[in-house]
Amino acid sequence: MNAVDIQGVSLRYGKMTALRQLDLHLEEGEVLGLFGHNGAGKTTTMKLILGLLTPSEGQLRVLGQAPNDADVRRRMGYLQENVMFYPQLTGRETLHHFARIKGAARQQADQLLEQVGLAHAADRRVKTYSKGMRQRLGLAQALLGEPRLLLLDEPTVGLDPIATQDLYLLIDQLRQQGTSVILCSHVLPGVEAHINRAAILAGGQLEAVGTLTSLRTGAGLPSRIRATGLKQREQVLQSFSSLNGNARPLGGDGIELTGSAATKMSLLRQLLDRDQPGDIDILQPSLEDLYRFYTERASRARAAEDKA
Numbered sequence: 001m002n003a004v005d006i007q008g009v010s011l012r013y014g015k016m017t018a019l020r021q022l023d024l025h026l027e028e029g030e031v032l033g034l035f036g037h038n039g040a041g042k043t044t045t046m047k048l049i050l051g052l053l054t055p056s057e058g059q060l061r062v063l064g065q066a067p068n069d070a071d072v073r074r075r076m077g078y079l080q081e082n083v084m085f086y087p088q089l090t091g092r093e094t095l096h097h098f099a100r101i102k103g104a105a106r107q108q109a110d111q112l113l114e115q116v117g118l119a120h121a122a123d124r125r126v127k128t129y130s131k132g133m134r135q136r137l138g139l140a141q142a143l144l145g146e147p148r149l150l151l152l153d154e155p156t157v158g159l160d161p162i163a164t165q166d167l168y169l170l171i172d173q174l175r176q177q178g179t180s181v182i183l184c185s186h187v188l189p190g191v192e193a194h195i196n197r198a199a200i201l202a203g204g205q206l207e208a209v210g211t212l213t214s215l216r217t218g219a220g221l222p223s224r225i226r227a228t229g230l231k232q233r234e235q236v237l238q239s240f241s242s243l244n245g246n247a248r249p250l251g252g253d254g255i256e257l258t259g260s261a262a263t264k265m266s267l268l269r270q271l272l273d274r275d276q277p278g279d280i281d282i283l284q285p286s287l288e289d290l291y292r293f294y295t296e297r298a299s300r301a302r303a304a305e306d307k308a
């Protein structure tokens, strides 16, 4: 059973179509990164999964049930963008309050405060918390009741680099325990090692979805192999240039080879056949490169449609 199954879902706010024919699924124990420009439809997708919105068309199942099923709601955790709390309550009281609403055990509060690094501030009022502390409290609130499905909307906003890294490690841990996670973010650097697949929304439509490897193959963006410490650099350069012109010299004794995701490994083997480099770096298209590629492709397609 998939944690989330979205089939042909459209969502209209009056005349405005926020999501168009969305097909997307989330496997159990999978982390899906959901990316897109402002207004692309990410929060709308989250709200549909949470049962806060009803599709105008299409089918949606969450943990095998309708999203507004009471049992499903108990097994979901949600960290919303710009999370707000009662300023007069302490961190611990805040979690007790949400535990009551969610039907979760009150004793969980202390363990969760510890887990998100807020144990030292458990008895301080939330109004004295920094932005990052409120974000951590939001995460603890989302984790109440040991959810099987976690929806995180911009979870790293306000977190410092160490706290961001801690959050990603926590997501890795939850995934290992079988929790499914959808992570919406505009912050792409650093996230790619922690997601199984990425989905890119543009203008309410799914422009691309897949593992980074499959998105790289689909985009056809080049990978670069940088090698230094070559003993026969000129011969190596010549032999690659005569093959397909994808080699160029770098400063010192280095070279850079450029190839598609499909040819990368073969280029690497050819290089190692020809020389014994002291060091090698492989620079693959990053999540940002892929995001740029797919969103620009979507914009071009839309501009062409508008012209026609």
Ligand SMILES: Nc1ncnc2c1ncn2[C@@H]1O[C@H](COP(=O)(O)OP(=O)(O)OP(=O)(O)O)[C@@H](O)[C@H]1O
Pocket: 013, 016, 017, 018, 036, 037, 038, 039, 040, 041, 042, 043, 044, 045
């Ligand atoms: N309640 C609403 N009434 C009318 N239009 C809405 C409403 N909520 C969202 N929209 C519109 O639906 C579209 C999708 O919005 P959504 O909030 O899902 O985008 P998003 O990808 O989460 O954006 P952001 O990154 O800015 O949070 C936008 O054009 C937005 O203006």
